[in-house]
Amino acid sequence: MLHWGYDEHNGPAHWKEVFPVANGDRQSPIDIKTEETKYDPSLRPLNPNYDPASAKIILNNGHSTSVEFDDTVNKSVLTGGPLSGTYRLRQIHFHWGSNDEAGSEHAVDGMKYAAELHVVHWNSEKYSSFVEAARQSDGLAVMAVFLQIGECNPQLNKITDRLDTIRIKGKRALFTNFDPSCLLPKSLDYWTYFGSLTVPPLLESVIWIVLREPISVCSEQSAFVRLTAMRMDLGLTFWFKIPASQRQDIVQLAKFRSLLSTAEDEVACCLLRNYRPPQPLKGREVRRN
Numbered sequence: 001m002l003h004w005g006y007d008e009h010n011g012p013a014h015w016k017e018v019f020p021v022a023n024g025d026r027q028s029p030i031d032i033k034t035e036e037t038k039y040d041p042s043l044r045p046l047n048p049n050y051d052p053a054s055a056k057i058i059l060n061n062g063h064s065t066s067v068e069f070d071d072t073v074n075k076s077v078l079t080g081g082p083l084s085g086t087y088r089l090r091q092i093h094f095h096w097g098s099n100d101e102a103g104s105e106h107a108v109d110g111m112k113y114a115a116e117l118h119v120v121h122w123n124s125e126k127y128s129s130f131v132e133a134a135r136q137s138d139g140l141a142v143m144a145v146f147l148q149i150g151e152c153n154p155q156l157n158k159i160t161d162r163l164d165t166i167r168i169k170g171k172r173a174l175f176t177n178f179d180p181s182c183l184l185p186k187s188l189d190y191w192t193y194f195g196s197l198t199v200p201p202l203l204e205s206v207i208w209i210v211l212r213e214p215i216s217v218c219s220e221q222s223a224f225v226r227l228t229a230m231r232m233d234l235g236l237t238f239w240f241k242i243p244a245s246q247r248q249d250i251v252q253l254a255k256f257r258s259l260l261s262t263a264e265d266e267v268a269c270c271l272l273r274n275y276r277p278p279q280p281l282k283g284r285e286v287r288r289n
């Protein structure tokens with residue numbers, strides 16, 4: 001495995017070869033069995049408090065698309081919920097699948113959603129940087145939001161409308177004046193458990209906060225998705241085939257799937273899916289508020 005990714009030769013099943021913690025005791029994601037979660041009256045409401053001015057850039061890192069925030073000061077923070085102290089917003093990114101039946105990382109009673117948003121924060125009260133915090137058991141707090149196929153989500157357009165400009169790995173563009181709480185559902189009720197990053201190096205430093213209510217995303221018929229994959233081989237994009245009048249409405253998820261995992265000087269290849277499957281619970285407790 002030269003470079004980790006989501007393909008046959010370098011996907012999640014291979015990560016343990018280079019990152020042995022992949023078999024560790026608090027790996028993520030997990031399948032949340034709702035009947036086995038434990039109501040914990042001491043869990044407080046979540047309190048996200050984000051400043052739109054801290055959004056900086058949107059980029060394609062070859063594994064996902066992310067929006068990066070200025071985290072040099074406590075401008076945008078998450079408090080409350082299961083957290084002690086203040087966690088500073090670092091970035092948000094998405095996981096999706098090659099079709100609408102899978103794409104989320106966490107599952108709920110065995111059911112997967114079409115995609116999942118991760119809002120990544122680090123413990124700025126105890127640690128001095130994201131890198132330092134990522135190695136501590138209470139270093140990171142990631143809020144997960146499920147995306148369910150349904151109505152097009154106008155808030156999500158703020159991101160999907162920009163993906164055309166960052167299709168190639170390594171591309172970045174300015175992305176300012178954005179408050180990620182516009183992507184959160186009405187209810188901030190959640191499940192919480194101790195887990196890990198879901199991408200290498202899979203560090204076991206994440207307090208997961210998985211929101212129970214999904215937000216909506218629109219896709220298109222799966223035939224269109226396959227069309228995207230085929231066209232990619234030819235170096236074309238399927239946008240040419242969709243009337244301009246319809247583009248906005250049908251293809252939020254397709255826009256994620258049209259991103260490339262390859263850089264400018266490489267043979268173009270696609271990022272049709274980027275999720276890790278659920279990992280063993282290994283005796284961990286999942287609590288709910």
Ligand SMILES: [Zn+2]
Pocket residue numbers: 093094095118198
């Ligand atoms: Zn993630």
